[in-house]
Amino acid sequence: NAGVMQNPRHLVRRRGQEARLRCSPMKGHSHVYWYRQLPEEGLKFMVYLQKENIIDESGMPKERFSAEFPKEGPSILRIQQVVRGDSAAYFCASSPSGRAVFFNEQFFGPGTRLTVL
Amino acid sequence: AQSVTQLGSHVSVSEGALVLLRCNYSSSVPPYLFWYVQYPNQGLQLLLKYTSAATLVKGINGFEAEFKKSETSFHLTKPSAHMSDAAEYFCAVTDYGGSQGNLIFGKGTKLSVKP
Numbered sequence: 001n002a003g004v005m006q007n008p009r010h011l012v013r014r015r016g017q018e019a020r021l022r023c024s025p026m027k028g029h030s031h032v033y034w035y036r037q038l039p040e041e042g043l044k045f046m047v048y049l050q051k052e053n054i055i056d057e058s059g060m061p062k063e064r065f066s067a068e069f070p071k072e073g074p075s076i077l078r079i080q081q082v083v084r085g086d087s088a089a090y091f092c093a094s095s096p097s098g099r100a101v102f103f104n105e106q107f108f109g110p111g112t113r114l115t116v117l
Numbered sequence: 118a119q120s121v122t123q124l125g126s127h128v129s130v131s132e133g134a135l136v137l138l139r140c141n142y143s144s145s146v147p148p149y150l151f152w153y154v155q156y157p158n159q160g161l162q163l164l165l166k167y168t169s170a171a172t173l174v175k176g177i178n179g180f181e182a183e184f185k186k187s188e189t190s191f192h193l194t195k196p197s198a199h200m201s202d203a204a205e206y207f208c209a210v211t212d213y214g215g216s217q218g219n220l221i222f223g224k225g226t227k228l229s230v231k232p
Contacts, residue, residue: 004160033219040126042207042222043161056219091160106220108153108160 002027004094004109005074012115013082021077021112025094032075033106034067037089049075082116089113119144119210123223131231136195138226140182140208143189149211150191151220152182156204164206167191178202203230 005024013019025032030051035043045059049069060067064082069075079086090113093106124139142148149168153161165176172184182193191208205227209220 006160035220035222040224042121042123042224043209043220045219045221048219059219093161105151105163105166108162110158110160113158 004092004107006090006092006109006112008112009110010113010115012117014117015083016081019079019082019086019114021079021090021092021114023075023077023092023094023109025075025092026096026107029094029096029107031095032069033093033095034075034077035091035093037091037111039088043091046077079114082114084116087114087116119148119221121208121210121221121223123206123208123226125226126224127227127229129229129231130198132200133197136180136193136198136202136228138193138206138208138228140191140193140223141189142191142208142210144210150182150184151209151211152176152180152191152193153207153209153222154178154204155207155225161207164193198228198230200230200232203228 004026007022032049034046036046037043047060047067048056052071064080066078089111091111092109095106120143122141130136151166152164154164155161164180165174167174167184175181180195182191184191205225207225208223
């Protein structure tokens with residue numbers, strides 16, 4: 001059973017460009033979380049999605065950031081008009097269950113390291 | 118709201134010595150607590166979790182942690198460090214105020230193991 005897949009592993013963008021980060025959850029998992037890790041910081045929650053629904057986006061910056069998890073295909077975290085402060089590692093995690101999700105382990109992908117020049 | 122404090126951003130031990138990584142949490146309700154390990158340029162791997170069963174939790178790679186409600190602590194220990202334990206360790210708590218399960222992480226502790 002393949003783990004959580006993220007691509008690309010490394011992404012370089014110039015200021016003002018768009019960044020698209022992809023996450024394929026583990027097979028059978030329908031819950032996806034995105035976290036951001038800034039240098040010397042722990043991971044910060046950004047958004048929680050289920051298939052075709054955003055459940056909680058309280059950690060998402062109000063502008064330029066969006067996320068989706070379509071019925072088919074990977075979850076996408078999109079950052080428009082990137083700025084240097086967006087440089088970070090972005091991690092996706094997935095979990096298998098519903099209302100009792102907090103009992104369960106979240107399985108993390110290897111992350112995408114975004115560098116904004 | 119829940120929060121997590123990890124004391125010591127860097128800890129260095131000798132191979133074979135005791136590993137103690139500290140974690141204190143803040144929560145108004147019984148928390149669910151986790152320890153994750155991150156090797157360089159990799160994602161996070163779960164070491165162990167506390168979900169209100171036994172207060173002493175055993176995890177992978179010989180690690181264990183004890184939940185102490187009176188001290189609001191969940192410190193991670195390993196009796197004898199190996200070189201392969203060198204990594205960054207994150208303590209996390211579930212955010213009840215959020216949407217059923219997003220994790221709140223501490224800032225992490227980098228563990229170095231000296232030969």
